[in-house]
Amino acid sequence: MIGYLIRRLLYSIPILVGVCFLTFVLFYMTASPGEIARRNLSAKNPTAQQIKDWEHQHGYDKPKWKQFLDTTEGLFLLRLGRSDSVKGERVMTRIKESWFPSFEIAVLSFGAAITINLSLALVVAYFRGTYLDIYGTSLCVFMMSVTYLVYIIGGQFVFGRLLKLTPVAGFLPGWESLRFAFLPVVVAVISGMGASVRQFRTFMLDEMNQDYVRTARAKGVSEPQVLFKHVLKNAAIPVLTTSVQAIPGLFLGSILLESFFNIPGLGNYLVDAINSQDFAVVRAMVFIGALVTIVGYILTDISYALVDKRVRLE
């Protein structure tokens, strides 16, 4: 187990270096330091000298390979550095300020989605072949075909404008935040519901055709017990693996969601940085995103081994 963890962490080093390299190359393909300087300098028409000074100050005058090594080393030591923008604030400070809204919304939507989708999937699986199942799965397909934007705008209109139950957008700290988080969470849950319920239902039905289900029935185990104990515990394994896709979202938030609801989270921070070609910030955020994803996958493997005794982490 410990050995497994160490090995996984070692494997992740080349992955992270690769991520840094790709970000670095892509950035230089779309912008040059001179352009960044021009965008970020306060002067309207900066002189060549001013640009040179800026480049020197931010380390963009060094050879490319040196820049790459320096920045990558910084990232690995979690020295995220300062933003390239005029204010030049520390990236770490901004992350500390804006991780919470993203985290809150992501955790709430993850928890709500998995509970609701799994329960609905259990219900349609239990009533498999009946009208409830047929209409339920058709509804799922319908929900899958509607785009995310419709849910966002529709949610804002119905809950915010018509019913005035929630704020349309924005965010406040503390307990207040729950009021603001409600709508984004609902939208996140509903937009993913169709696909998840359908997928989870398939996982359940696959398990229901297994021989061990017949054994349980032959023992006289009741149908609810067969479903909620025998089938559910086995179906939890594929449910876990597919749900891991949500883990990177825990960190970066859904970019679309945060900008539409004007939530001061990490997703919004990243979008702003991309728009203003703030390489220092983009670099750091991409790195952290990759790190969180890797940790997420390791956590999934561990929970995997906890549910399925056939899985050994070695």
Place this chain on the structure above:
Amino acid sequence: MNPPLLQVNGLKTYFNTPAGLSKAVDGVSFSLQPGETMAIVGESGSGKSITALSIMQLVPEPAGYIESGTISFDGQDLLDLTWEQMRSIRGRQISMIFQEPMTSLNPVFTIGYQIREAMLTHDKFKGESATSRARSLLERVGMPSPNKVLRQYPHELSGGMRQRVMIAIALANEPRLLLADEPTTALDVTIQAQILTLLRDLQRDTGMSMLLITHDLGIVSQVADKVAVMYAGQIVEQSPTNTLLSNPLHPYTQGLIASLPSRSRRGQELYTLEGVVPPPTRWPAGCRFHDRCSKRLQICDSQMPLATKYDDTRSVSCHLYPAQEMAGNQERLK
């Protein structure tokens, strides 16, 4: 004679399949006395497993259903019971062991849990007593180090060991009838013999009745009091084991026995039955065996023979044994 424990009459179990209506079990009748062991033999696809699953009412849904017939157990027709009433019989009065030991246990629960669950479901043994009974059941089925096995998961055990666990589960509530569906097919030969001996001893000790399904006539003689030979969804011959082996009536049974290796025919080439069981969506007209039969008569491809009493203990469905000769003994299938 005592009233039979199990009496199956005119059982028909059908499947709706893409290829059409599949008459997997098509008019099966037999009865089983308390403490008696009957074997059902027949080639793959003849409907043996579906017969047993019909008794348990665990025919794969929604494709499969019981079309007609009666299954009376202890004087009560199981087909009249509600799902909930049937559930209290499953695993308590009637247990079943399946053909597939590798996949029949739930991979995510311990062996101990799965044995205990069989008892707790029926409230017959509770708490500590269920645990200690689970341990003694494992001992009884010949499991080495039962304490350890209780805490193990199915994947940690071999096929033979898993089948022993299945037997322990089946016996947990001291059932009156055990349906053993090819309990040894998936296992290697030495293990097969051990499991069979075990089943025979358990049957003797507990006095339960047993329906042993197999396609291997060789193992029948060791275990069964009587034998029903199934072909194409029907029973073609029923007879006490010894009589059947020494004096088979139906050409199909004769073929099955001739294809067994035996001491007296040592050195000769083994007889093989030509052809295969036809698919259950298209049973042949007349006698379903006629196109593979070496003793075919004119009538065989047009008229289905009826199950006829040959003598006090035997019955056969074959035109070679016309009903007139045994006047009054004819028994028409539904």
